[in-house]
Amino acid sequence: MFKITRSAPTLSQSFLEDESVPSVHRRHPDELSAMDIDDNDNDLGIGPSSLRKDIVSAGEVITSSKEFMRGHGTYVEDDQVISSVTGTIEKVNKLISVKALKSRYVPEVGDLVIGRIVEVQPQRWKVDTNARQDAVLMLSSVNLPGGVQRRKMESDALKMRDFLAEGDLLVAEVQAFFADGAMSLHTRSLKYGKLRNGQLLTLPPRLIRRLKSHFHHLPPPCGPTGVDIILGLNGFVWVSAGTSESQREGGEGFDAEGVYSNVNDDISPEGRRAIAEVANLIEVFAAYDVPLSDTLIADGYAWITQQRKSRPSSGAIRGGEAERMVFEVTGLDIISTSA
């Protein structure tokens, strides 16, 4: 069976025996059970010193290419596997790859992404998704008003700009890849489509983990209708005024005709404030390289509410207060690395 081991590079082969560091390789639960995992260490025992060994930089020799296969982030020269980026080593059986700490979004089929229309072309839209190439959204992969079963006609192709124009934001799923490596998106679900009533945040894609759901809702104490959050895997995050249960995902009050509306709903000042506070919260977490999750955002918002009760203040949290928030919510000690 497979084995996943976490290894630190040393000049000799000795790093194969070093299993003190857990893998950050993404694992599906099924995959986990199917694999014989050698990480029987708990993460508590890991100090920063053992993590540092795990980091390689460009041009650094990792191991011999005679015994190992090279994966992403590496190249082979003179029978040696050499890192080509700065990041952490990931090893699956004999495959060695290095995951860069910061990079553009690398798409995978099934990913939920948020993008911005940059161009309208015949039968398709070009969408900027923070990837290496612009994504393509075909006219045939969107739901048009009038129902899922509706046939697309020539008149629809002429009216494409009425549905999605340059600059519009949308949430979509990666459907497939073209031969040239560009991704094809689809919005053939009522969860997907044009975005309005909110604000976009651009974060490093590394901070968004694959979760069961990327649509989150903070319930009403947070603004009059709550706040909806969409965590796009490409690092784009959409924070918007909350919708009620029935309006979400094609419930009874779902307005299919309004899907391509260009007009924001009326949002009360309290609602706007809640959106701004949640956006601020997410940006603070991102500034401290904290990976996002729905529980983390909810905890952070609870912290803010708590603080506002004891010491009412307006305005964004920043500086020392932000540091304290990150510490108290995540337990992460922030060593000043500004030097």
Added chain:
Amino acid sequence: MSTSRLEILNDGGLRHDARRPYELRSLSLSLSPHPTADGSATVTSGLTSVTASVFGPREPRSRAGTSHDRGIVSVEVGVAPWSGTREVRRSRGDKRLTEIAASIRQTFEPVILLHLYPRSEITINIQVISADGGILPTAINATTLALLDAGIALLDYTTSLSVGLHLTQPLLDLSAPEEADLPHLVVASCPASGKVTLAAMETRLHVDRFEEMLRLGVDACRVIRDEMESVVKKKAAEVVRRSQAVIGVPDAR
């Protein structure tokens, strides 16, 4: 500096800024100063300060010049009006700046693994914030750090510095007054393999001295690489520590 000639090396063997011949200027490196670029870095070497910002790999802004099997690199160089070049003020499209941009592009084209980025474009934007000699080597060093920061695949670090010659004595890392007076050479190399990706001269130099200077330059590039690596790894370790402290054993659910 034109009326009274500068004393390049005084009787004590020190240069005009009290450095020894093989001593580099103080080097300070900072990563990600630019919030919206994919990667950026500021390198300050003595009184020369250069910021490089990398955008991409991304969809090419113009169709022209794109390639279906490899990425393209475009470089733009700008000089801040207050940067203190005593010469004429430089603007975009200036011949001298275009030449620096071309040198940087030629230096990095063989180092970036461009075959991994077909149909894409990597834009490198250089801003000279203050100039006191060695703009090209400082810009190359900043670009290397910015590319690493952007997570773009490189064969190796590429580091660079200038080497001058006073009589028979080579001098490392020239400042502006020295650069004006001495024949000099800009070396950029990949220290791990010792490959030289750029050796540029704008002045005449005796051929017998060239090899010695080139070797010296390649050696000095190694020192700069070590300095860069420690900064890059320190930052990387901190980022990894933070994300792992929050996630715990990642995705072990």
